[in-house]
Amino acid sequence: MSENMQLTLGQMSAGQTGTIIRILGGRGLNQRLEALGIRPGKKVTKISTMLFHGPVTLRTDHTQVAVGFGMAKKILVEIDTSA
C-alpha cells in the first residue's frame, strides 16, 4: 500500500474524507472529542471552515460536529486517495 497523505483537520480542504490517526493533545482533549465520537480509527469528512480560522465542521457517521480551529489543528487524518 502506498504512503497516504497525512493532514490535520485544519489543513484539509472541504469535502475531503479520511481516517483519524491520532489526536495530538492531552487526555482532556482526547476525552472530550471521544465523547462526541471523534477518535482514532473513525472516518471523517470535513464539511467546512468558517472564515478567519473559525470553527471546522466535520461529519462522522451520521453526526456533524463543530470544533474550534485550535482543536482542528490537533486532529491528524490520513486522507483517502481512492475516491
Place this chain on the structure above:
Amino acid sequence: MKILLMGNPNVGKSVLFSRLTGTRTIASNYPGTTVGFTKGSLRLGQEQAEIIDVPGTYTLEPTSKAEEVAAEMLKEGDLIIDVVDATNLERNLNLTLQLLERPVPVIVALNMWDDTRHRGININVAGLQERLGVPVVPTVGVTGQGIRELVSRLSEAAAPQMTYSTSDERWAKIGDIVSQVQSLTHRHHTWREVLEDASSHPAGGAAIALVVLIATFFIIRFIGEGIINYITDPLFHWLWTPLLMKLSLALGSGGFWHDILVGKLINGQIDYFQSLGLLSTGLYIEFGVVIPYIVAFYFILGILEDIGYLPRLAVLMDTLLHRLGLHGYAIIPTILGFGCNVPAIMATRMLESRRERFIAATLISIAVPCAALQAMIVGLVGQQGIQYVAIVYGSLFVSWIIIGLILNRVVKGFSPEIIMEIPPYRFPPWRVIGDKLWLRVSSFIKEALPIVLGAVVVVNILYMLNVFNYIANIAAPVINGLLGLPKETVVALAVGFLRKDVAMGMLAPLGLTAKQLVISSTLLAMSFPCVATFAILARELGIRDMLKATGIMIVSALIVGCLLNLIL
C-alpha cells in the same frame, strides 16, 4: 422509586419526559436545553414513581457543569431509562455501556425511531436487546409511539454490570455491536442535507443568517402588530373602556380607590398609557402591548429552536464572539435573552468556564433587552419615528461589542474553544411548536402579571406619599445635568427595578422629546436589570460577581446616556 431519564444531549429526553409524566417542559433541537433538572411523576400500577429529566451527557466522565449534574444524580436513581438516538447508535452506545457497568437497572428507549428509515438506517432491535442484556424499545417522542410499551416493560429493566478495563475496549465492543445489529442502505442527498451543508459554509451560512434575521424581524412585527390591531386594541376599546368608565362613575370619578383601580382620567377619558390605574394601564401594558410581542417572539424562537438552526448560528458567530471572550455557543443564551433575561442567564451554564459565564451573563443583562421592554420601546419610541427605535438598538449593539471587547481583556481566566454537535434539521409537528408557545406564554403571564399589577399599585402609593419628588430632587443633578432628562424620569428608572415594561409606561405621561425618550429607554435597558434577573445573577454567579456585573451596568449605562445626550 426514582427513575432517571438519561442520555446524550439532544436525543429527546425532555420530549419523552413530557410524554411519560404529562408535565410540559421546554425541549429544543440543540444540545443543552435542560441545564437544571425537572421532576415529574408517573403512575406505575399502585405505585407513584418519580421521574427526573437529567441534563444530557455524552459520558459519565463529566466535561461541563451540566454533565457534572448528570453524573452526580446517577447515584440517586433506582432505575434508568437510557434514551438513545437511533440515528447515532455508535456514539450513544458509549454512554449506554458506561451505564450498564453500574449496579442500577437500565432500560433503553431507542428514540427518533422514525428518523432511521429516511436516513437509510436499519437496526435489528431484538439483536441489540440480546447483546446489551437489557430491554430495548423503539420510541418516537414527538408522536408518542412506543411510550406505552416502554412503561409496561420498565419492570424488565436489568443491570448486567459488564465492565471494561479501558475505553478502547469499550469502543471495540460498541464497534462489534453496531456492525452486527445495524445495516445502512445508501440513498441520495435529500434537499434537507443540501440545506444543512449550505448553512455550514461561510458564504452560504452568512446569507442564510441574514435572511433568517430579516425574516424574523418582519414576522415578529407582523404577528405582534396584527394581534394588537385586530384583537387586543379592539377588545380594549370596544369592550373594556366602556366597562371601566362605568366603574369610574360608580367610584365617583376620583379618590383613592378610583385612582388605584381606574387611574387618573385625562380630559375625562381613560388613557391607557397615562392613567396609571391597575385595571387600565396595568392590564393594558401586559395584554395590549407586551403579550402580543411575547407571542410573536416565542413563536419564531420555537421554530428556530426546533428546526435546529441555532447551533449553526453559533458556529457562524464563533469568530466574532471569541473577540468578546466567549465562543459561538454563547449566541444561544443571548438570543433567549431577547425573550427574557432569566432563562438566558440560566442557559449560560452550558458554557464551560466561569469567565465565559460571567462575561455572557453581564453582556446579556446590559445589552439584551427582554421582549416586554422591547414591546414597550417599539410602542412608545416608535410613535416618534422608527429611526429612534433604530438608535436605541444601535446603541445597545455597539455597547455589547465594546463592553465585550473590554471584558475580554480585563476578566481573568480563559475561554475554551467551541466544540458542539450540530443536530440535523428537523421539522417538528405544529402541535409541538404550539404546545411550547403556550407553555412559555402562560408561564410569562403567571410570573409577570402579579409583579406588573403590584408595581402599578406601589407606584400609585409612592406618588400619593410624595416619595418620588424626594428621590427626583436628589437625583436631579445626574439625571438633568448629565443626561438631559427631566428629573421625573428617575421614577421610571426606579420602577425599572421591578418591571421594565411598567417603567417604560411611566415615561409616557412625562411628555418627553424624541431624544429624551431614546436616552431614557436606552438607560432602562442597560442599567439595573429587573429584580428577577438580579436574583438569577446572584444564584448563577454568586453575590460578588453579581455586584461586579451591576457596577459595570451602572457605569456603562451612565456613559452611554451621556454620550447620547452629547451626540443627538
